Amino acid sequence: MTDSLIARYNVAGPRYTSYPTVPFWNKAAFTTHDWQQRLTTAFANSNYTDGISLYIHLPYCESLCTFCGCNKRITRNHGVEEPYIDALLAEWELYCDWLPERPRIAELHLGGGTPSFFSPHQLRRLLTGIFRWADPVGDPDYGWEGHPNNTTGEHLQTLYSFGFRRVSFGVQDYDPAVQRAIHRHQPFANVERVTDQARAIGYTSISHDLVFGLPFQQLSSIQNTVAQTLRLRPDRIAFYSYAHVPWIRGTGQRGFQDADLPDADQKRALYETGRALLEAGGYSEIGMDHFALPHDALYQAMQTGTLHRNFMGYTTARTNVLIGLGASAISDVGTAFMQNEKEIGAYQDRIQRDELPVLRGHLLTPRDQFIREQILNIMCRFETSWSANDWTETEWNGIDGLLDAMMADGLLDYDHTRLRVRPAGHPFLRNICMVFDQYLAASSVSQQPLFSQTV
Structure with a gap:
């Protein structure tokens, strides 16, 4: 039955960090x-009561990980740090000059790229x-993403001093053959070091990012990677499906052959194996791709119904305003999306x-907002x-038949x-x-593919 479900549902589809998804924005x-x-209206209605969310994109990496679909630039020239931080601060000043009052930051996330590419000095200058x-x-709820190979104790301490209590480390897989294929060479000792350092400093939520469906990945790869992860017992785990989208990132995702990837049935077996091991280790599945221990805020948000999903991924609370700073960053004010150059x-x-470095955007209609809430x-x-009257007859006829089939499939x-x-529908x-x-x-x-496969 599982194999037939995979064959039926393994189609290209969005991950729904937004609705409408970016390819369908009415630019x-x-x-x-x-x-x-729309930003000013949303800000005025919520800044004082709830605060805002701020996402800062730091796109530089020293080496290319061939599984990565993020917007990044590969360089070993750290001279790029200062002018990029200057641009981020100038963009933030543009916003603050015309917002009606001083922003109150409830959520702050540094993503990439590799935020730990930047020196502690430059990160301190940015946050100051x-x-x-x-x-x-x-x-506040502040988090950032670090690479285990170049994150230092000074990085961790610097960001902690600004209120950061969450950090996520990219692990992907500990299998040497997989690491060679994705050009992500990092030993367990480095992950252990930064995890222990973060705990000693006082971080209250440490996350490890794992990926299933990578080239040359076997069940033994997942079993070993999860076993190693359970030794360190991070507070939460992101267990992502590898999104094979070489048409977006060109040669960056052509570091291996398609034949080196597990097929859909094998990939689902990798996920089921990882999920079973994580749940046996005390983790609960949160939404899609995430697991957390019962004490973690992500688990608690799932239990209380306050879990939210936006361009930063899953978050523990919802603000009406998310401002994205940096190249390719996306902002969301509930009634509109905007992406930077x-x-x-x-x-x-x-x-x-x-x-403002506006590349494109979308103004959400009331219908968009209603369907977005359902998703x-x-x-x-x-x-x-x-x-019962929220759907037109034409809409419901299309929805009803598809849901019938999914209900029949359990x-x-x-x-x-x-x-x-x-539970059978969670995957x-x-x-x-x-x-x-x-x-x-x-x-x-x-004729041009838009999304990765759902399985």
């Missing part, structure tokens, strides 16, 4: 003026500049001209509900006003969300 109807108006124009809320040079040029509920709570239960995902959350995606349903078949 023609988007203007920077509209974006600023950010908080020159803003204040933290009373109980993706190319670093173009991003810096726009900043030097005192312009968020499924992704974060494994259930959702609606009124993935979910539903009626005309609510849906609940069964197919992306497919379930796709049922409600009106843009995907209306799109014609494209």
